[in-house]
Amino acid sequence: MRKKLTERQLEILQFIEDFVEExxxxxxxxxIGKKFNIxxxxxxxxxxxxxxxxxxxxxxxxxxxxxxxxxxxxNVNCEENNYVSVPLVGKVAAGYPVLAxxxxxxxISLDASLLKxxxxxxxxxxxxxxxxxxGIFEGDLVIVKSQKICQNGDIIVALVEDESTLxxxxxxxGKTFLxxxxxxxxxxxxxxxxxxxxxxxxxxxYRSFN
Amino acid sequence: MRKKLTERQLEILQFIEDFVEExxxxxxxxxIGKKFNIxxxxxxxxxxxxxxxxxxxxxxxxxxxxxxxxxxxxNVNCEENNYVSVPLVGKVAAGYPVLAxxxxxxxISLDASLLKxxxxxxxxxxxxxxxxxxGIFEGDLVIVKSQKICQNGDIIVALVEDESTLxxxxxxxGKTFLxxxxxxxxxxxxxxxxxxxxxxxxxxxYRSFN
DNA sequence: TTGACAAGTGCACATAAGTTCACTATATTT
DNA sequence: AAATATAGTGAACTTATGTGCACTTGTCAA
Numbered sequence: 001m002r003k004k005l006t007e008r009q010l011e012i013l014q015f016i017e018d019f020v021e022e023x024x025x026x027x028x029x030x031x032i033g034k035k036f037n038i039x040x041x042x043x044x045x046x047x048x049x050x051x052x053x054x055x056x057x058x059x060x061x062x063x064x065x066x067x068x069x070x071x072x073x074x075n076v077n078c079e080e081n082n083y084v085s086v087p088l089v090g091k092v093a094a095g096y097p098v099l100a101x102x103x104x105x106x107x108i109s110l111d112a113s114l115l116k117x118x119x120x121x122x123x124x125x126x127x128x129x130x131x132x133x134x135g136i137f138e139g140d141l142v143i144v145k146s147q148k149i150c151q152n153g154d155i156i157v158a159l160v161e162d163e164s165t166l167x168x169x170x171x172x173x174g175k176t177f178l179x180x181x182x183x184x185x186x187x188x189x190x191x192x193x194x195x196x197x198x199x200x201x202x203x204x205x206y207r208s209f210n
Numbered sequence: 211m212r213k214k215l216t217e218r219q220l221e222i223l224q225f226i227e228d229f230v231e232e233x234x235x236x237x238x239x240x241x242i243g244k245k246f247n248i249x250x251x252x253x254x255x256x257x258x259x260x261x262x263x264x265x266x267x268x269x270x271x272x273x274x275x276x277x278x279x280x281x282x283x284x285n286v287n288c289e290e291n292n293y294v295s296v297p298l299v300g301k302v303a304a305g306y307p308v309l310a311x312x313x314x315x316x317x318i319s320l321d322a323s324l325l326k327x328x329x330x331x332x333x334x335x336x337x338x339x340x341x342x343x344x345g346i347f348e349g350d351l352v353i354v355k356s357q358k359i360c361q362n363g364d365i366i367v368a369l370v371e372d373e374s375t376l377x378x379x380x381x382x383x384g385k386t387f388l389x390x391x392x393x394x395x396x397x398x399x400x401x402x403x404x405x406x407x408x409x410x411x412x413x414x415x416y417r418s419f420n
Numbered sequence: 421t422t423g424a425c426a427a428g429t430g431c432a433c434a435t436a437a438g439t440t441c442a443c444t445a446t447a448t449t450t
Numbered sequence: 451a452a453a454t455a456t457a458g459t460g461a462a463c464t465t466a467t468g469t470g471c472a473c474t475t476g477t478c479a480a
Contacts, residue, residue, distance in 0.1 A: 063436075114351075114418060197220075255439075
């Protein structure tokens with residue numbers, strides 16, 4: 001249990017929460033002061049310092065608008081009761097953010113204990129069987145962490161020439177390949193390919209049988 | 211549909227999303243520039259302006275750290291989800307009901323939409339790699355529906371001579387086999403084997419990477 | 421009385437950060 | 451060849467914003 005707050009501190013914490021909810025960024029000391037008729041920012045500062053000390057906030061010193069609410073429910077993934085809700089993405093097209101509203105076909109809730117990664121996650125139905133030897137089949141659901149870069153050996157979702165594809169990302173001898181895990185498919189050399197773009201890294205696979 | 215983004219704009223939008231996710235407050239132009247090796251904040255500014263113009267962001271002019279992602283999924287609907295809680299079973303031993311309390315190591319909640327079957331379900335960590343060609347690897351979590359009989363071709367959890375095993379159930383020429391899906395393993399003939407017992411049918415597989 | 425907190429004021433200060441401008445470079449399109 | 455869009459540089463400018471200090475007020479307990 002965290003330390004008890006004074007009434008004033010509570011009010012201010014509440015205001016910061018509301019402000020962040022409203023604006024997606026935290027208020028400045030002067031904005032807080034204005035709301036509570038505190039003329040001096042130093043007065044505000046001491047409240048903030050107290051809230052930091054008691055474990056409700058963090059701030060970056062000498063940085064503006066850097067108040068961060070601790071343990072706040074991120075609205076990207078709803079993590080109430082250890083569930084993580086991930087959007088189900090229909091298609092991946094070049095030039096649009098994967099998580100754009102238009103792409104999202106639904107949501108799936110997963111138990112947080114099943115997911116080892118955090119961040120921008122989404123689910124994607126697998127098309128094609130280029131990864132069968134990696135145990136990923138057509139129709140499987142893959143959980144993808146949205147990211148632009150990845151490590152050698154990661155299984156990724158990528159865009160190549162406006163086509164989205166699921167492959168293993170391999171760097172070898174200064175070249176970059178997308179390796180299928182199916183003898184019927186050929187590796188794709190994407191070294192210096194300008195129409196190649198990483199969409200995200202596969203962090204989990206789910207398959208259900210009839 | 212919002213306007214298409216250039217690759218650079220997409221990268222930057224992605225970075226902002228990640229940054230907000232990480233810090234709960236948006237980055238400054240210089241922080242963005244630093245990440246992408248853009249020396250001049252003006253270069254960054256024009257990207258931000260473009261993203262605002264295309265409807266992906268809003269900013270407060272002359273205010274620091276005031277980038278706000280538009281249409282963040284605040285409307286995550288946590289309410290209307292159906293969860294199914296399945297027990298995680300540690301080991302399957304003969305003579306004990308699989309779902310006996312002693313065997314249960316925890317619970318996992320799954321979105322009902324992921325499960326096509328109802329009934330007595332449980333989760334089981336896969337040991338051994340006899341089913342790799344069916345895309346089930348060691349360490350995977352299989353969701354099993356507890357049942358005593360099954361259909362030809364089902365992947366099942368069975369007890370043979372007090373050992374629990376994961377195999378495909380195949381009837382052929384009046385005989386019953388447990389078929390591994392790995393060339394290194396031999397089929398097991400369980401025809402008339404009194405120490406053979408079906409525990410349940412695998413209805414789903416879940417695997418997380420790393 | 422003393423002292424300790426909590427809360428606030430007013431000012432000066434340093435600087436982090438957004439804005440603007442002129443200029444360059446590369447594609448792609450007309 | 452000219453025009454347009456994207457991308458970046460570097461410097462100058464402005465100001466929003468956090469920090470520090472000295473001082474005041476009120477409350478509550480020892």
